[in-house]
Amino acid sequence: MNNKPIPVILDGDPGHDDAIGWVIAGACDRLKVLGCTAVNGNCSVNKAAYNAQRVCALINLDVPIAKGQRKPLFIEPIKAPSNIHGESGLDGPVLPEPKRELEEETAVELMARLLNESDEKVTIVATGPLTNVAALLITHPEVKDKIEQISIMGGGILYGNWTPAAEFNILVDPDAADIVFKSGLPIYMAGLDVTEKALVLPEDVELIRSIGNPVSDIVSEWLEFFYIFHKSIGYEGAPLHDPCAIMVLIHPEIFDIRDYYVEVETSGEYTKGCTVADVYNVTGKKSNAKCLMGVDRKKFIELMADYIRNYSEVK
Ligand code: RIB
Ligand code: CA
Numbered sequence: 001m002n003n004k005p006i007p008v009i010l011d012g013d014p015g016h017d018d019a020i021g022w023v024i025a026g027a028c029d030r031l032k033v034l035g036c037t038a039v040n041g042n043c044s045v046n047k048a049a050y051n052a053q054r055v056c057a058l059i060n061l062d063v064p065i066a067k068g069q070r071k072p073l074f075i076e077p078i079k080a081p082s083n084i085h086g087e088s089g090l091d092g093p094v095l096p097e098p099k100r101e102l103e104e105e106t107a108v109e110l111m112a113r114l115l116n117e118s119d120e121k122v123t124i125v126a127t128g129p130l131t132n133v134a135a136l137l138i139t140h141p142e143v144k145d146k147i148e149q150i151s152i153m154g155g156g157i158l159y160g161n162w163t164p165a166a167e168f169n170i171l172v173d174p175d176a177a178d179i180v181f182k183s184g185l186p187i188y189m190a191g192l193d194v195t196e197k198a199l200v201l202p203e204d205v206e207l208i209r210s211i212g213n214p215v216s217d218i219v220s221e222w223l224e225f226f227y228i229f230h231k232s233i234g235y236e237g238a239p240l241h242d243p244c245a246i247m248v249l250i251h252p253e254i255f256d257i258r259d260y261y262v263e264v265e266t267s268g269e270y271t272k273g274c275t276v277a278d279v280y281n282v283t284g285k286k287s288n289a290k291c292l293m294g295v296d297r298k299k300f301i302e303l304m305a306d307y308i309r310n311y312s313e314v315k
Contacts, residue, residue, distance in 0.1 A: 005032040006148075006249060007118055009111055011068070013041030013128030014051040015085050016092070016222045017153075017242040020304075021127055022052075023219055025246050026059040027307040034114045034122060035064040037107035041128035041172055042080050043089025045070050048128070051090040053098035058218060059311065062100060064114070068107030068132040072173035080168070084229055092225035093218045107132045112140040121148035123249060126180075127242035129169050130154065134176035137183055149186035153245040155262070155275030156192030157291060166273030167192050170264060174273045178264040181275075187289040189262065190244035191275060194255065194292035198244050199237030200227060204301045208308060215311035243304065248292060251303055256294030259287035 008031050012018035025031050036056060038049035049067040056065060071077045085091065103110050111132065115122050124147060126133050137144060154169035154177065162168045170177045181187065200223050209220035227238040248255055260277040268274065277291060 004120070005030055007032045007034050007120055007122045008249070009035050009037065009114055009122055009124050011037045011039060011107065011111070011124060011126045011128065011132050012242065013039050013043065013048045014055055014090055015042040015048070015128065015242070016090060016226045017240055018127045019051065019055045019090060020219055020222060020240065021125070021242040021246040022055050022061070023059055023215060024243055024304060024307045025125070026061045027310040028250055030250050033061060033063050034118065035066070035110055037066050037068050037110060037132050039068045039107065039128040039132045040071055040077050041169060042085045047089040049102055050098070051088065053100060053102065054090070054095040057096040057099040059215060064103045064110055065100060066103040066105050066107045066110035069135060072129065072131050073134060073175045075173070075175070078172050086225070093221035095218065108135045108139060111136045112143050115143040115146040118146060121146055123148045124150045125245050125249070126150060127153045127245050129172035130176040130180045131173045134173070134179040137179055144183070144185070147185055149188065150180060151188040151190070151245045151249055152180070153190045153195060153242045155189055157260070157275060157277040157279065157293070158193055160274065161192055163273065165265070165271040167275070170275055171273030174264055174266040178266050181262055181264050181288055184288070188245065188248050188292065189275070189289045190241070190248060190292045194295050195241035195244050196239045197297060198240040198295050198300050199235070199297060200240055200301065201237040202227065207301065207305055211305065211309050211312070213309070213312040216308045219308055244292060244295065247300060247303065254296040254299045254303070255292045257290050258293050260289055260291045261285040261287050262289045262291065
């Protein structure tokens with residue numbers, strides 16, 4: 001078994017759950033984070049970039065961080081309501097100020113540089129709208145063969161969370177998602193089918209809080225913030241959407257993963273942004289995505305806690 005760490009680029013719209021996914025990635029020695037890129041989604045790309053800097057400062061992740069596209073490829077951005085992640089996009093505990101300036105490069109330029117410079121193929125973990133990733137594939141086709149796979153949080157085979165048919169990340173930029181799903185690159189799709197089973201319950205928040213290091217203190221407050229909002233709209237717990245896209249890379253065994261052919265609806269009046277999975281293979285088309293459909297929730301929480309404990313050694 002190859003014990004070399006998996007090189008990854010983290011692209012997201014932090015966002016509480018993006019931030020927790022990045023905390024896990026930063027603590028796992030089987031992943032080597034090459035860089036982080038911010039995308040418009042939960043909040044403006046400016047806020048997402050600032051939050052990316054602060055999350056990296058919190059976990060002492062000294063990697064290049066770049067700001068991505070201000071808006072989706074072809075359509076106007078959806079303004080995410082501030083009640084989910086707060087006005088800053090990452091409300092709740094006070095976070096450290098950035099320890100590293102943003103790169104002059106755009107997110108796409110940074111991604112292309114990191115891919116070119118890497119000796120090995122790189123995994124892109126995209127936990128926001130896919131605007132940056134699609135823009136990379138369009139403007140830098142020469143780096144496509146340096147991409148090992150794309151692990152996304154996005155979509156939902158059975159239902160949406162922003163419209164009945166569409167999940168937020170896909171709906172914000174369905175054209176970008178369409179480009180990614182048609183790219184031919186291996187895709188892990190952590191859609192709502194799995195992420196809404198990766199629920200954090202109050203006792204799990206206390207488990208994280210009991211770790212008692214500077215990172216667990218912040219993560220438990222993020223979880224509490226996220227839980228309060230989701231409880232208010234009828235959830236039993238906080239769905240840890242984005243960490244699923246990280247956890248599947250390091251612990252695929254805790255997930256129920258199905259190979260499906262998935263297409264993205266880019267224009268339907270009721271279905272725009274829907275990830276349409278051919279569950280019964282009626283098209284006869286070859287699968288283009290490994291879709292996460294279930295998770296061992298308790299194991300997921302235990303593993304998250306174990307990774308966060310690793311920050312206890314942070315000097
Ligand atoms: O629908 C859930 C997704 O939207 C998550 O990535 C969350 O961070 C928001 O971006
Ligand atoms: Ca996100």
